[in-house]
Amino acid sequence: MSRQNWILITILVLVGLIPLTGSRYYVFLFTDILIFGLFALSLNLLLGYTGLVSFGQAAYFGIGCYTCALLIKKAGIVFGFAFPIAGIFGAAAALVIGFFCVRLTKIYFAMLTLAFSQVVWAIIFKWNALTGGDTGIYGIDFPNFMDSKVKFFYFTLIVVSLSTFILRKIINSPFGRILTTIRENPERTEFIGINVKLFQLLAFIISGFFSAISGALFAVFNHSIFPDFCYWPISAEVLIMTLLGGMYSFFGPMVGAAVLLYLRLEVTSYTQYWPFILGTIMVLLLFFFPGGIVGFIQDQIKRLMPSK
Amino acid sequence: MILQVENLIKSFDGFIAVAGVSFQVEKGEICSIIGPNGAGKTTLFNMITGHLPLDKGRVIFNGIDISRLPAHKICRLGLGRSFQRINIFPRLTVFENIQAAVLTHRGKSLDFFTSVQPLFQEETEEILEKVGLQGHRYEVSGSLAYGFQKQLELGITLACEPEMLLLDEPTAGMSTQETRATIELIGKIVRDKGLTLLFTEHDMSVVFSISERILVLHQGQLIASGDPDEVRTNPDVQKIYMGKK
Numbered sequence: 001m002s003r004q005n006w007i008l009i010t011i012l013v014l015v016g017l018i019p020l021t022g023s024r025y026y027v028f029l030f031t032d033i034l035i036f037g038l039f040a041l042s043l044n045l046l047l048g049y050t051g052l053v054s055f056g057q058a059a060y061f062g063i064g065c066y067t068c069a070l071l072i073k074k075a076g077i078v079f080g081f082a083f084p085i086a087g088i089f090g091a092a093a094a095l096v097i098g099f100f101c102v103r104l105t106k107i108y109f110a111m112l113t114l115a116f117s118q119v120v121w122a123i124i125f126k127w128n129a130l131t132g133g134d135t136g137i138y139g140i141d142f143p144n145f146m147d148s149k150v151k152f153f154y155f156t157l158i159v160v161s162l163s164t165f166i167l168r169k170i171i172n173s174p175f176g177r178i179l180t181t182i183r184e185n186p187e188r189t190e191f192i193g194i195n196v197k198l199f200q201l202l203a204f205i206i207s208g209f210f211s212a213i214s215g216a217l218f219a220v221f222n223h224s225i226f227p228d229f230c231y232w233p234i235s236a237e238v239l240i241m242t243l244l245g246g247m248y249s250f251f252g253p254m255v256g257a258a259v260l261l262y263l264r265l266e267v268t269s270y271t272q273y274w275p276f277i278l279g280t281i282m283v284l285l286l287f288f289f290p291g292g293i294v295g296f297i298q299d300q301i302k303r304l305m306p307s308k
Numbered sequence: 309m310i311l312q313v314e315n316l317i318k319s320f321d322g323f324i325a326v327a328g329v330s331f332q333v334e335k336g337e338i339c340s341i342i343g344p345n346g347a348g349k350t351t352l353f354n355m356i357t358g359h360l361p362l363d364k365g366r367v368i369f370n371g372i373d374i375s376r377l378p379a380h381k382i383c384r385l386g387l388g389r390s391f392q393r394i395n396i397f398p399r400l401t402v403f404e405n406i407q408a409a410v411l412t413h414r415g416k417s418l419d420f421f422t423s424v425q426p427l428f429q430e431e432t433e434e435i436l437e438k439v440g441l442q443g444h445r446y447e448v449s450g451s452l453a454y455g456f457q458k459q460l461e462l463g464i465t466l467a468c469e470p471e472m473l474l475l476d477e478p479t480a481g482m483s484t485q486e487t488r489a490t491i492e493l494i495g496k497i498v499r500d501k502g503l504t505l506l507f508t509e510h511d512m513s514v515v516f517s518i519s520e521r522i523l524v525l526h527q528g529q530l531i532a533s534g535d536p537d538e539v540r541t542n543p544d545v546q547k548i549y550m551g552k553k
Contacts, residue, residue: 170420172423172424174417177408180404188395188464192409193381194412
């Protein structure tokens, strides 16, 4: 096994040991990080690997939230089934929305993803009978076999690890390689015989699937859901996590999610000026560390060990 | 006959860039298109390869009407092209650039779960060697010297194993020496593999040294066509290139 895989397994085991600290705070924080980490990784399949700036990823997160919650609450579907179904709904929505979005490029693509996500938000907000409108849905309980926060933490860890494993597999596959050529040069990719729009759409669907899975996890984690979860600031937040961690490294977005969520939790306990601090971080990041945290660390390692 | 172009017309906002061009290329022929800047050479290439929609006309490649096909399908039929401006995948390594084209050509692009790293090593190496980049395989392609990037561009095109090559100014921006080496390389590859070549070029000595047939494009129209000697002595061509006599 490669050195990188050993490091990953070590990290996974360490994260798995967190409940042993007995700290509810860390269990809460790391569950949150895992969920948003997966969300950011799914966005980065588009952003960092395919070169598509999606500004409407909250739509699929929200669809995952609501699908999972409604299936459990209203349809009485077993917990275990609600997750894959939520993912499939997210993927289906991404198929329909992506079909239109990949016809546009650059800023027009970003704006259209935003527009569609606002449509999704509006439907959820207004469809009182189904979604509870502004009030949302309350009382999404853990199932009997998973009646504690620690058990749910382990469930999240398994789902996120499995999803991450699959995403990483995809990134390192021939399909993943073609996505990077599309990011680098869509025109040239067309001329090596690739149907660029089809590949972009496939990436969009996969991304929508995993965004919805993370949304489904979040619905159960939070026990209640609101239309806010698919409103545009969520799209912005996951975009910031991705940039903060580094969009050109696979685990960058996960690191970004961890740093952002930890800082937010810490900072908001001292001051109410979190948005101000977040803004400052973003400015510094864009000027001095355009490769994000992981990109910066990689550069330092390369400088210290030039032979590697 | 491998390529048949019939009455192609393209205009941009009223400006007629290509005004009814027809020609044919035989299998195995080395053919060049020359003409002053703005004659419509690149537009013509873009039309043939599906990069630009046609206003009018027809393109037949190997008996198949490709006039309305998207670029990626035309490429898969065996019509490969390179670009005048450098057109590579700059943040990928030289090896990855070529490998992407190889795996697409071998129908592996929709494989989601195999590891890409060990795929088609030999095939990729072979092409790297062919275009003289074997010493640069791990370099990030965007940081290569200009001439090498041009060679890489050619390599990507060859990796799709085309039957016919359309090269748009393969030596643009190169020194005289680089130009000579590149043209020799192209000539060798084309003859070894029995490919058909259609290229545009501004360097007349290159054109006359390698072409079996030359097409002269001027203001969107073909004004002459023939072997190098015929074209050299054609009064219309002389008028364009040497000024009015």
